[in-house]
Amino acid sequence: MTVQKWTAAKVARKVIDNEELFILDVRNEDAFQDWKIEGHKFEYLNVPYFELLDGVEEILPQLPTDKEVLVVCAKEGSSVMVAEMLAEEGREAAYLEGGMGSWSSYLEPVKVANLDNGGELYQFVRLGKGCLSYMVISEGEAAIVDAVRFTDDFINFAKDKGAKIKHVFDTHLHADHISGGRHIAAETGATYYLPPKDATEVVFDYTALTDGLNVKVGASKIDVSALYTPGHTIGSTSFIIDDQFLLTGDILFIDSIGRPDLAGLAEDWVGDLRETLYSRYRELAEELVVLPAHFMIIDELNENGTVARRLGELFKENHGLNIEDEEEFRRTVTDNLPPQPNSHERIRQVNMGKIIPDNDEQTEMEIGPNRCAVR
Amino acid sequence: MNITKTLDAKGLACPMPVVRTKKAIDTINSGEILEVLATDKGALSDITAWAKSGGHTLLEQKTEDDILYFYIQKA
Numbered sequence: 001m002t003v004q005k006w007t008a009a010k011v012a013r014k015v016i017d018n019e020e021l022f023i024l025d026v027r028n029e030d031a032f033q034d035w036k037i038e039g040h041k042f043e044y045l046n047v048p049y050f051e052l053l054d055g056v057e058e059i060l061p062q063l064p065t066d067k068e069v070l071v072v073c074a075k076e077g078s079s080v081m082v083a084e085m086l087a088e089e090g091r092e093a094a095y096l097e098g099g100m101g102s103w104s105s106y107l108e109p110v111k112v113a114n115l116d117n118g119g120e121l122y123q124f125v126r127l128g129k130g131c132l133s134y135m136v137i138s139e140g141e142a143a144i145v146d147a148v149r150f151t152d153d154f155i156n157f158a159k160d161k162g163a164k165i166k167h168v169f170d171t172h173l174h175a176d177h178i179s180g181g182r183h184i185a186a187e188t189g190a191t192y193y194l195p196p197k198d199a200t201e202v203v204f205d206y207t208a209l210t211d212g213l214n215v216k217v218g219a220s221k222i223d224v225s226a227l228y229t230p231g232h233t234i235g236s237t238s239f240i241i242d243d244q245f246l247l248t249g250d251i252l253f254i255d256s257i258g259r260p261d262l263a264g265l266a267e268d269w270v271g272d273l274r275e276t277l278y279s280r281y282r283e284l285a286e287e288l289v290v291l292p293a294h295f296m297i298i299d300e301l302n303e304n305g306t307v308a309r310r311l312g313e314l315f316k317e318n319h320g321l322n323i324e325d326e327e328e329f330r331r332t333v334t335d336n337l338p339p340q341p342n343s344h345e346r347i348r349q350v351n352m353g354k355i356i357p358d359n360d361e362q363t364e365m366e367i368g369p370n371r372c373a374v375r
Numbered sequence: 376m377n378i379t380k381t382l383d384a385k386g387l388a389c390p391m392p393v394v395r396t397k398k399a400i401d402t403i404n405s406g407e408i409l410e411v412l413a414t415d416k417g418a419l420s421d422i423t424a425w426a427k428s429g430g431h432t433l434l435e436q437k438t439e440d441d442i443l444y445f446y447i448q449k450a
Contacts, residue, residue: 028424050393050425074417078390364416 138218171249195235231273
């Protein structure tokens with residue numbers, strides 16, 4: 001038997017196409033419990049590689065023979081070793097190139113919709129981390145919202161589409177992942193916008209993203225307008241695109257809402273979060289399609305791989321939008337919160353430009369799920 | 376501490392630090408102590424977890440100048 005090497009892109013297709021896969025995850029138990037490759041129809045077995053050094057015979061009965069088996073570890077080395085051991089036992093096995101590091105880094109661009117006059121709206125789905133970025137393309141121009149740090153993915157995508165990147169926005173100062181926004185802007189000559197209330201400590205130049213700011217993308221004037229919606233951070237800003245789409249950043253997700261504590265100010269910001277979710281968003285058209293900056297669970301993905309839902313549906317179904325009692329709301333978003341994202345304080349420092357870690361360190365800092373939500 | 380054997384696994388990437396540690400521990404007697412030097416950060420959690428699962432005792436672990444030191448007493 002030979003050992004196959006799979007790319008993160010291939011695994012991403014299996015997730016989006018709803019295919020079956022058996023994952024043998026050979027990382028430590030706590031690493032596996034904390035964060036793994038999620039798929040609608042994936043099955044798992046977690047056995048640390050160091051328990052297999054004497055051989056894989058013991059786990060063979062637990063591995064299916066009628067399904068593809070993918071061995072996964074943190075970086076790659078251990079999964080190659082285990083996949084080769086399985087092959088020696090006559091089992092077909094593949095390993096994930098680059099391990100969970102490459103899974104965390106992979107972006108799948110999915111088209112959300114066609115806009116007027118040939119315009120397009122894309123969602124970049126970072127399956128491994130649950131991050132969602134956006135690109136509006138219209139008549140040779142592009143605007144990007146909440147870009148993750150893999151700047152080439154965005155720059156090359158725009159290039160392939162023949163579009164010049166003109167505007168780059170961050171809805172807020174991110175705490176769970178490193179933003180690529182200002183680097184894309186620097187490389188392409190685009191304008192980089194950040195909400196000033198989130199930017200009091202940043203050490204680079206930016207353009208203020210304020211309530212009511214409106215930019216046009218392309219000659220057909222796809223409207224991108226800003227709506228100040230604090231709560232996850234004090235500067236958090238949403239966007240309405242073409243009167244059809246509502247980019248909510250980390251304020252409102254499909255199955256959860258933003259948590260107010262990642263900058264250490266939960267008690268101060270909970271009132272803002274309530275006001276945004278229960279007043280400002282309530283004034284908007286229910287037909288708007290919500291496009292958040294994250295998903296937390298794989299069930300939030302639609303069949304075509306996008307993460308999008310009508311605002312009206314969320315008013316009905318999202319628990320965080322249906323807590324009538326203010327005091328209960330306050331408790332929900334400040335008590336018993338899930339653990340904070342890995343390295344969130346250092347990630348904020350990177351996004352302020354205060355520290356500049358190398359690529360390996362950045363990968364390490366971003367390991368794990370995003371954890372920006374509270375349910 | 377009376378070190379019986381030292382394994383230099385510096386510069387080796389996962390899974391080799393653990394693979395070599397296992398081989399080295401097979402060559403010493405119960406109760407004796409193996410010193411392991413490694414630079415792969417993953418070794419921190421992996422050697423610790425491996426020692427625990429094998430019943431060995433991790434007497435001490437320290438990090439100096441980006442080098443991880445492990446002192447493992449064989450079960």
